[in-house]
Amino acid sequence: MTSADDKASLSVQGVTVRFGGNIALDDVTLAANPGCVTGLIGPNGAGKTTLFNVITGLLAPNAGIVTMNDRDMTKLGPTRRARLGLARTFQRLELFSLLSVRENIRVAADIRKGWSRDKDNPAEAVEKIIDRIGLRDVADARVDSLPTGQCRLVELGRCLATKPQVLLLDEPASGQDETETAQFAVLLRELAAEGMAVVLVEHDVRLVMDVCHTVNVLDFGRIIAVGTPEQIQQDPAVLAAYLGSTAP
């Protein structure tokens, strides 16, 4: 169905979301290219998760469009978008708490098997993913007995089972220790190298600067800066947003 050369790129154009009188997102434009990790940072309440909700179709924007592979998805529901190759993790974990790690990933693999024409055996695919995210030791444990860091990996594994082209990660490293974060960075780079377009929302600035090709900074619902990690670190507007200095 899909060959290696038509990998998706995600594009968000002019998205605005209002909650009553509050403007949560104001004319936000963002692009994620295949093979790249695109960072999205910003203080709490900046609108990062809201943007993910708009991209995945859980929330309808008041204005703006979302496209993947040049296909307008703005009117599509979350299920259709997922089947076009979009996957996400949740900041407030949305794991299937009654199931084990293996079963959580298996649900996702079975869903893909149900609608795609893949010949893969879902059970085998799940075992590969378990090894890849390094949760072999706890594969049979129920997820609500796991620490947060591992839960985030389960959510990632669940996404991978859908074989996404665009992967949205909402604070995947929070709750992980330094070793885990380092391993996670390696995994992220691998995923991008395979051609996936990864969008990373993260508070761990070191991780963001380490793995991202491009970084977008969101503040009060507006994109205030876009650039390479180096450029972002020196951007006065970004410093003002984060440190509260009165730079112009």
Add this chain to the structure above:
Amino acid sequence: MDKFLTFTIVGLTLAAIYAIIASGLVLTYTTTGIFNFAHGAAGMLAAFTYWQFRFVWGWPTPLALVVVLLVLGPLFGVLLETVIMRGLEGTTDTVKLVVSISLLLFMIALAQLIWAPGISRPLPGFLAGNKPINLGATTITWHQAITIGVAIAVAIGLRLVLTRARIGIAMRAAVDDRSLTTLNGAKPNLVSMLAWAMGTSLAALGGILIAPGPGLEAASLSLLIVSAYAAAVFGRLRSLPLTFLGAIVIGLVEGYLAGYLPQNQYLTGMRIASPAIILFIVLLVLPNPRLRGRMTRSREYFPTPTLAGAIGFAITVVIGAVMLATTLSDPDLITYGRVFPIGIVALSLVPLVGFAGQISLCQLSFAGIGAIVMAHLGAGGDPIALVWAVLIAAAVGAVVALPALRLSGIYLALGTAAFAVILDRWLFNLPVLSVFGLFDINLFANGSVSVDAIELFGRSFDDPGTQMIISAVTFALVALLVIWIRRGRLGRRLLAMKDSEAACATLGLNLIWTKLSVFALSAGIAGLGGALYATQLTSIQPGNFELVQSLQLFAITVVGGIGAVGGALFAALSLYAFLPLLVTLWPSSVRWVGLLPGGAGIGLGRNPNGAVHDVREGFLPLLAARAVLAAMCVAVAGAYVLRLTNVIDNWAFVVLLILFPVIATIAAGLSKPRAVEAAAGNDEEIRDVPLEWRGIDRPWTKADLEQLDRYLGLKEMELHDVR
């Protein structure tokens, strides 16, 4: 024109009553998040109480009204809030629903206990003796005028309280964010109590105003509430002005149907069912809700059933049925034979409610459809009719669920309850319906239909004993099917969907399709149960498949444990074996035995894992002690032989049947305390002292340190060595 005005007034009077009841419902739902199914029942109790004061004890009308509306009503509301509802904060929709449904059942039973049904209790409207007021073109009775006036007063009063009074503003704040309201100095408990006091008082007012029309009958008065639900759904259960608008629409439609619907036997039922039909239409046009993530974390835990356990369960059920079938007399077999077909209907709830978290309050209606199919297509004992019963019930289930599925939760409960009402009050009572002269649709033929026993290989299974065994074997097979689903792909998917619809959708799952398939599956199973139930009853009537029975079965299955097949057996045994047995042993209990199902639901509905879970835990040591288990089986078999050879009678046999497992469990516990621990295995950590108390309540161990590390995500033990 006169006729039009007359029925406009009839409609507006109904509208006024629905508005009063529905506003009370909205008030309690918005402030406490509990949709009170017993709201109508509170109105019913109030109407009965008023009747008692006014007409039995001869109190003056104003005194009776003041005592019911301003003293008893509010007090009852406060009682409900403090004793029952407050404990439900943070529980799942299913648990809240079970508690309020059980309350409804309890209140109906209570009313029937105090005011024995079947006696005429005339309740005239207000100022019924006075001449109607002349409006020129038409007249309006004093009762009608008072009703409409009271509704307008209630509307203005509520508006003033909610926008002007301090407590009203606190009420609206509590809707938005309860904990934030507390931080801002309001007292949410006081607010809830007031909301329940006002809500119950409004229900009482509505009950007293409506009762003169349909008459004082506990169940039907309580279920008139469906009309009020429909009005509340207009306002998405939140907006009072839209609720009033909805009440007007429903009241007028009902009024005009009364006036203009052709008077024939097909359509009279439609008028009574019209609020339920309107509820369905409103559900169809309500906008899609936003998919949200998990709101409350459920505390429920249903372990994956093991294959051995499943087979053991199935065999035990069949052996039990064979023992009953060979020892009970025919009348007893007919009484207790209902356990297994109803058990199959209860099983239909397990995948739907237990796995998928969807709610259906009309499983007995699906069973009724299966029964009708069996009666007509199974004439002469054709077993293929069972297949048709499953397929047709499943198809109807899918059609019914479709409008409410995208809304789920409380709306699904309301939609399915409305469907049950449409069947109860209209469709099941239709006479033979001829479709364009091509063929006849015959449901209950306006009364009852006889059902033939199943015939297979030229042998008719018409004796109650064989029928019980057939039903039990079918029950066991369906239980195995449900367990197989739970262990497989569909079961995982349903549990996943229950936990997080948002996650499932973003993984590419078609939620509507998944819900629809489980709904159809569940309705199909219920249809099968209904078909077998029909062959056992030999003659069926609409009364066998009423909403109240669905509610009871739903509540008691949750009490038993909705996530496991054992819960279904528990429900069927409690309702159709234990209760009749109790009445046999203790005939005077027949008066209050009806209170038990509701009471059990109120008390036990809060244990999210159900009673069966605890029973299973209790038997674990026995299952681990193989020798004791074998001895027990031999003892049971021995008792069975003694019974068959008439050495002992049925009572002694039953006593032994209960005694042996109890003795065996105690023996297993005594002989092998180790076995308990081994069986508990995985639970050890949970049963231990909570982590934060370790080192205080018991010594701190290395294992605790490791566990703490695991929870905190710290991997290296060196960390501790450094320190």
